[in-house]
Amino acid sequence: MTDQVQEAAGNGWQSEKFIKNLAKRKRAERRFRLTGLLAILTALTLLGILLFSIVSKGHSAFIQTTITLDITFAESVIDPNGNRDAAELRGANYAKLVQDALREKFPDVKGRRDLRKLFSLISNDADSALREMVENDPDLIGKTVPVALVAGDDVDMLKKGYIDRSLAEDDRRVKDQELAWLDVLEAEGDIETRFNSGFFTNGDSREPEKAGIAGAMVGSFYTLIVTMLISFPIGVMTAIYLEEFATKNKLTDLIEVNINNLAAVPSIVFGLLGLAIFLNFAHLPRSAPIVGGLTLALMTLPTIIIAARAAIRAVPDSIRQAALGLGASNQQAAFHHILPLSMPGILTGTIIGLSQALGETAPLLMIGMVAFIADIPGGFSDPATVMPVQIFLWADSPERAFVEKTSGAIMVLLGFLIIMNAFAIVLRKKFERRW
Template structure:
């Protein structure tokens, strides 16, 4: 073998230098894989920590403490004239029924200070609870019945273990006499922990034990409905025009650049735009889902347009050429062939855009949807709030009971977001076409 052939052999794949380079490349690939795996593990750990933290604080919001109290529905208090007039029954003093029942249950409590503390173990929402019960069943008047009354927020926190009885009295909100009354009721089996249906069926309240998310959930529904009705058709039509009909010139280039820039604009800027345009100029009702939906539609439009354009662009040109070759017009090609085939991607982008809108707070704060709203909105023009704003309001409240309400509302909001994103994945999997 000549010296030249030997040199070429030594310089080939089997050479020491080549093996060293190959080993280095394999080592670099392993390091890159390890870094990627490490990043995934760190992200999963952080996500798990977040979910566990929220769940550990919020799962107790779905249960509620109640006291079984024997209530005498006194005729003298509820209907002294015995008219059965609904207006008379509605205006009766149901708080007196609760106070009389507690006096009978704890006859040894005499001083005004202790009586005030005793009456405080029952929620103020018990008055509304008894009124609703009597209005639905007037036959209760003049009878005595054991009713499961809502406990106050402090007693609820104590029953759930958030307030410890072993610490000094001055360092806890529940005092020794209240603990004694609680233990007395508990010994009789009158303390119950039940599913908190009111959390899902009630509106907001200043009393944390009766505050619920239904008003915010309805407000979110109306707001997202307006957002979808406005943003979806405009976004899809814009995408179709830009991809299928618009000429390539400086004007369309400027439009495309601005659409991409608007997708990166901070959401609070859209809130300022909504404040100036819909409230100050159009004079639409403040704090209404109509204004919130219009504002979020402006914010969601760029996302829907970009997603729709990407879905339309992914349709092979052969589809267009075949339709045009068979005599279809450009409009028929776009709406009868391209749009149906791109609809899975468009719907996926739309749902993701709506998910982003569902979690927005800053734009809605600018248009006044941060107001304290007790009533459930009945239309898109009624005052309302949304779930993220409700979380913001509860997080700013000093009561300990609102901490679990905040975490519980976050869990519900995350549940909605997971469902919407899962729906986007299912739609894409179901209607996806492979070319």
């Protein structure tokens, strides 16, 4: 009987039908592999297009055009009484110093309209730079020194190639007369581009050439600190209790189901919850990092709890039983043995949760962190904004110069997210244990 089965099987393997079937399965497998490869290549191509679009628009945000003028710090304008009073120095008309320097540079410009165009070559915020110089060094009063001042946004866009000077005059923002002035300054070497350090040190501004991300970066830092201090201990303690101490019953099953459901809830729902609890009920300060951090902590908690439970569950039960067998209590086994061994996985999940919080916008819009904040926040209760919201605000601005600011801020935010996720990967690889 066995010989007949083997003979029949042998004939079946060598039959034409079996060979066709095998070739068909191999073709299907190759198609599946090609489909998967095509999907990966498509995703990488689209990601490359997205990154190229962001970088091509945003790289110029890291450079800035300046115009060097011989500024005369006239004592009659800055300190007419000669007493060097700090309040009087702060309130002086430094804009007049810039205007006088431009008039001296181009003495033929007379009309009010032409003068207004001439003055627009320099940023409206240039007077604050001169004010800071005088406050730091009052000995400048009475002297004439060359000062590199930030150019206006139209000049900056022209220098970076975003305004085509070959177009007809009516089709471009920089007119022929302004081009003639800029050509004179260019010929004398007074126009140059340099690294835009103000992009990282200035707060937000209505003037695109002076707008920076310092306020948003500090606001994001404060918000993430609050998020981590609230979500990490609560999330870890919840995971330990559910895995090590809670009895399995309908209540714990309901809690687990709700935790898993909360991880899939749209983030704007947490914004509504933060608006109802922290603002309307607790009356915490609106648009403050403490409120933003508490709201994002609610959103991050389910992610941390799920990651922590998975890390705790991955620790072999033999370690737990060995600790209990040597006389340790359940609490000692959990905190002295299980928790230290599961901490790398817990930290990885926490970093991923914080990365998600760093890129969130919708919950923070609901609690008022969408306001224009020019000052850099000095604490957790000061009005502030965060990086994603700052990007949202700049993307809605009509000025062409804010386009590069938006893309530049996206590049910085992506850099932070890549660093945080890379740190999570390194942490997992370094402390990962194979049982």
